[in-house]
Amino acid sequence: MVFNRRMIAIALAYALEQTAAPRGRTLWLYGEPLPDYAPADVYHPRKNFAEALQKKGHRVVSDVAEIGRDYDAVFVTCPQQHEEVEGLLALALDRSRGFVMAVAPNDAGGTRLRGMLEAFGVPVESVGKSHCRVAWTGAAPEADRQKVEAAQLHLALRPLVLGGREWWTVPGIFGWDQLDPGSRLLMDHLPDDISGRVADFGCGFGYLSARLARDHQGIRQIDAFDIDQRAVTCCARNNGEKVNAVWDDLRSRKVEAIYNTVVMNPPFHSGKGTDLGLGQLFIQKAWESLRPRGRLFLVANQHLAYEKVVPGLTLVKLGGAYKILTTRAEG
Ligand SMILES: C[S@@+](CC[C@H](N)C(=O)[O-])C[C@H]1O[C@@H](n2cnc3c(N)ncnc32)[C@H](O)[C@@H]1O
Incomplete structure (x- = not known):
């Protein structure tokens, strides 16, 4: 870069x-x-x-x-x-x-x-x-x-129908004109008991946040972070009051152990090349953000070596080119 x-x-x-x-x-x-x-x-x-x-x-x-x-x-x-x-x-x-x-x-x-x-x-x-x-x-x-x-x-932000509902999106943000198959896989394999305060790391236009808010009534608040101002604006427009969309660079954000659950489809590109370190840093930050017994769920391309980044990351599901990993903080 x-x-x-x-x-x-x-x-x-x-x-x-x-x-x-x-x-x-x-x-x-x-x-x-x-x-x-x-x-x-x-x-x-x-x-x-x-x-x-x-x-x-x-x-x-x-x-x-x-x-x-x-x-x-x-x-x-x-x-x-x-x-x-x-x-x-x-x-x-x-x-x-x-x-x-x-x-x-x-x-x-x-x-x-x-x-x-x-x-x-x-x-x-x-x-x-x-x-x-x-x-x-x-x-x-x-x-x-x-x-x-x-x-x-x-x-300009525009509405686009993807997966049966309308989303605000714009060319240039991640997967602007399609629902990411990895993100869909993740949302289809989450446990039912997600509740409390949740974070969506690298929220894009807000697909994960929207599915979480729709499918898990016990969630109180979702903090959705992205480095791209346009993604954050779309995420806020695509979600209701439960979702707090925040423009921030998670690499430098000081995190606190406040979340019951963190979900993410971490970025693995900087510029043109694969940047394994970026996804690994996301996972590390997510781990530090978990309350005692809090859980992390992430989806990644199968070839990305994330399993050893934080303790206990284990495989939930393989699907297509993707894998879903989870871990739980000590408590
Ligand atoms: C693979 S996309 C996932 C988007 C969305 N969660 C989804 O599932 O469709 C990763 C997102 O992370 C964001 N991102 C990249 N680097 C970041 C950083 N340092 N801090 C916060 N967000 C970042 C990108 O802008 C992108 O929207």
Whole structure:
């Protein structure tokens, strides 16, 4: 991930040597502003990045609705989800008075970047550097207005019927347009006696929380955490009062032993690669969050070695590519 960020900065700096980009007021969608442009306005929905960039003096927003307009230049560091990238390019064209530059790694959308920008009807130049592709235009106001308006809708929360009910969701969050089969397996194999105070670690749009609230009347409160602001907003909209959706990075959260039960489908990716340590840290934090005799239930891909992370993690069920594990805190 750090390596990727460096590659992106190198590619952007190289592209900026090829063209005269305006310096004035700049907006950065996802990426870290290059030193020459600091401080700048930044959009980032993930709490860790938003906080780190704020500490560096940038003005950060995490909700697209709060992004300003009339920027001299807008820079887009493309995430991986295709519709989201289209939405961000459209937003950049909408908010810039002229210049838009976008960057993506070659193996994560870079090869189609130029075409995506050209599809809005603007003249585009591009260069490759440091395993990335950079594409830019100096003619944002010439973009096809209809296409720009339509593509920006990809960034808005929308209702989608999945598994027989409507969910608020948005391209770019985990499994935004499908119910995860592992999460379904987990919910179909929980014991009936879950009650009291419960936590949902890495809640996404709130599927686990919603199933828990629906199927376990004895639950008093569910605290649902996610690092992504959009996921937290969706989770809150998809659930009733019992669910308390919290925007936080669980890696750095100070946890207390207050939960009767923690459920989760832990993340195992950072950027493009598998990051076993992230899931392991989630499990460790969940373990520390349990009251005496509290229980943890998690689903994971079968190949992920989580069994030894905390005491007593045992197999409940294998299904498809997934396994359900559980353990109970001492008491
Ligand atoms: C595999 S998804 C599970 C989503 C949802 N619980 C479900 O079952 O569909 C993992 C979730 O963890 C979130 N996440 C990743 N890193 C996180 C962190 N450090 N702190 C909190 N949430 C995180 C991701 O944004 C993602 O929504």
